[in-house]
Amino acid sequence: MAMKDRIKERSIGLFERKGFSETSIQDIVEALNVTKGTFYYYYSSKEQLLMEIHKEYIDDLLQRQRRIIDSGGSQKDKLKSVIHLLISDIARNGDSGKVFFREMRHLTEDNATDIKKRREQFRHNIEEILRHGAESGEFRKQLRPDITALAVLGITNWTYQWFNAKGELTADELAEIYSSIVLDGIHTRNEE
Known part of the structure; x- marks a missing residue:
């Protein structure tokens, strides 16, 4: 595994256990048995590292979600697949998920805005599935795609x-x- 990936992986574990604020760069380099110079070779700051963790997490989800949306099949199947995507991702990448959901508040305003836009795109993509499903008659016509996506x-x-x-x-x-x-x-449902 490349050093940059090792730094990221170890940092995710530390951020999940101790929190972003309580984890120092010294904690990260000690856990890897490397120098601070090694850390700064790959990342200019701990916040830059956190941003990369966030971007990789949401971009991976967006790519896999897009493949689901672009696949054939019903909107119901697509919605089920998105639900499976999210749950399987949490099961497989639990620590990354915790860092993604819990530590976004530590990003700079510009970085947080960037990640929020990506997260909103994920939500809009779910709304798209719901809207198409309502239009095709798979879902109730009176369905509110925006509220249902949030749910x-x-x-x-x-x-x-x-x-x-x-x-x-x-x-x-x-x-x-x-x-x-x-x-x-x-x-x-009462079946007759």
């Missing part, structure tokens, strides 16, 4: 706080539960 992100993104990939539920099982809640609701 989808709310239940999926909060998962990073409590989900244990080695726990009772697998990521796929949890994604199916969430998909059912979003797509079918929680009411019972």
Whole structure:
């Protein structure tokens, strides 16, 4: 693994455990058994490192989300796939997810604005799925894509706080539960 990737990986673990503010560059270099010069060769500051972590995280999600949207299939299948994408990502990259959701407040204003735009694009892409689904009759016509997209992100993104990939539920099982809640609701239907 390249040194830049090692710095990033070790920093993610430290930021997740100690928090961004409580983790010093000295903590990072000591964990890697390298000098501060090595750190500064790759990153001009701890904030630049945090920005790179954020950009890589959201850009990867956006690319995979775009592949889902551009694939064939129903809007329902696309929405389920986006839910699976988010949950499987939290299961696989839990520490990165925690840093992404928890530590954005430490980015400079310009960097935070950049990341917010990318996050908004992810949300708008979900709205697009919902809008197309309502137009095609897959979803209710009166559906509010903006509010529904926020609801989808709310239940999926909060998962990073409590989900244990080695726990009772697998990521796929949890994604199916969430998909059912979003797509079918929680009411019972009287079948005649």
